[in-house]
Amino acid sequence: MAILNDTRFQKETRQAEVVVIGGGLAGLSAARTLAREWLTAFLFENVFSAAPQSLSLLHVLFYIHSSGGVQTLLATTGGAQDRRFRGGAQQVALAIAGELGTRVMLNQPVSTINHHQQGVEIYSDRLMVKAQHVIVALAPTLAGRLRYQPALSGRRDHLTQQFPMAAVIKVHCIYDRPFWREEGLSGLAIGIPGALSAVLDNSPEDGSPGVLVGFVHGDKALKWSAKSAEERRAEILNCFTRFFGPRAGQPEEYLEQSWIEEPFIRGGYVGYLPPGAWISCGEELRKPVGRIHWAGTETATVWSGYMDGAVQSGERAASEILAEAH
Ligand SMILES: Cc1cc2nc3c(=O)[nH]c(=O)nc-3n(C[C@H](O)[C@H](O)[C@H](O)COP(=O)(O)OP(=O)(O)OC[C@H]3O[C@@H](n4cnc5c(N)ncnc54)[C@H](O)[C@@H]3O)c2cc1C
The missing domain is CATH 3.50.50.60 (FAD/NAD(P)-binding domain)
Incomplete structure (x- = not known):
């Protein structure tokens, strides 16, 4: 979200879901309402992989308590996304x-x-x-x-x-190197529109190869699992491109795992x-x-x-x- 409060010409180009023009109380309130809504949607999509209305409040509280807090659940450093297993979990x-x-x-x-x-x-x-x-x-x-x-x-x-079970599709895109780092990007992205809700840099320590991991969550996972593999891949690569530019849409390898389709797991x-x-x-x-x-x-x-x-x-x-x- 971007709030524009003056009329000077800006050379820089940015992208946002919504632009609020006017940084007075009205504009700030509109921006705050949207930001809170998206934070809630982000929390539920990424942590629970399910829509807020489908979850018991007690379940949400239990789940948060069992991990030690919302920050711990969401954090990369010192939180649930802190480490990756070299060679796989x-x-x-x-x-x-x-x-x-x-x-x-x-x-x-x-x-x-x-x-x-x-x-x-x-x-x-x-x-x-x-x-x-x-x-x-x-x-x-x-x-x-x-x-x-x-x-x-x-x-x-x-x-x-x-x-x-909650629903999730996990996607890995492999590149020769983590090109986004050269552009000053962390590789972390969250998005509400489009199939992908979250992306993380999952490259090995030496950055060879570059790996972005993305997740399709909840109802979106159910919706996109019903489409053809080609349609799903096109939509997901479109999201990667939106987050990290055209190079992200052309990985050397594209790997997709729908946990919904696993008969002995049925979701995640x-x-x-x-x-x-x-x-x-x-x-x-x-x-x-x-x-x-x-x-x-x-x-x-x-x-x-x-x-x-x-x-x-x-x-x-x-x-x-x-x-x-x-
Ligand atoms: C995409 C994804 C990403 C995740 N990321 C993380 C993460 O970063 N960190 C983390 O800590 N956790 C993560 N998790 C969660 C983690 O994988 C689970 O919490 C954990 O694996 C659950 O272990 P479990 O033994 O309870 O169940 P499961 O791993 O589901 O084990 C149950 C086993 O029983 C087998 N089984 C099923 N039915 C039968 C049957 N009738 N007879 C015999 N065997 C049967 C299944 O095949 C399976 O092997 C992730 C999960 C998913 C789906």
Whole structure:
């Protein structure tokens, strides 16, 4: 947004969504109203990846509290976007899986859990495992799609019925070098119109190659995931161009990941509760059902929605079982 308060000729060219002419109380009030509205939209799009009206206020407060505050959630330095993993974040899961060895079974989607006083039986298409306990470490909406015998309580089922995944498409554009830095640009951009809501400089430390990462959030992700790959790419590159100039629209490589389309994930960054759901069913989120325990980042109390939260939730669910055993 730009406020123009004098008539001198300006050589500099700038771009803005809205120009307010007149820096008196009226103009300033108009600008402040728009800025607040956009800040709210930015917060909800980028942190929750969902529209404000679809979120429970309690959920928003819980989520902010679990990370330590709005500033921490939004910040790059010292906040949620502070670091990148050299080689990718999947290495954390791969390293833990490496420690566990053959105990990790891949390509065995679980469909049914039988549970009773003596133990549990877990079924996939090709396997049945008998155990004393089970930890369901899935997003609540996916946990709700499993078949439980006997069926879970109505309240627990209503919790998972009301726990949609947010929606996000992530895009990486690769360039020979981070050319935007040479132009004095940080690589950080936020925008309300257009498909992309946020862009960050995701280049490795040595700047080779240059990488911009962009996100399509919430309803926009749902809308654009229904378009053809060509239409989506054209729109997204158009946004990159608007933010960083024509060079940004011609990456050497364009990589896109729609988390909505992943059948065992179904969205991101995380599941959320709509208005009323915490009060009506929230108590069920972490409460074990007999020998069934619940993990997953949505059940974390610290950094819920993030990798740290996923780790905390897994350790908490394991400690429930260890406590019962002693
Ligand atoms: C685009 C994007 C960017 C993100 N960026 C960050 C970030 O910068 N920092 C951060 O901390 N967090 C980030 N997150 C969030 C982070 O990825 C999650 O919080 C974390 O991975 C959740 O871990 P989880 O174990 O709870 O769930 P998941 O990682 O979803 O693990 C559940 C697993 O269960 C499997 N599964 C599903 N159904 C079944 C079934 N029926 N049977 C067997 N297995 C099944 C799934 O395939 C999956 O492997 C991001 C998420 C997204 C989508």
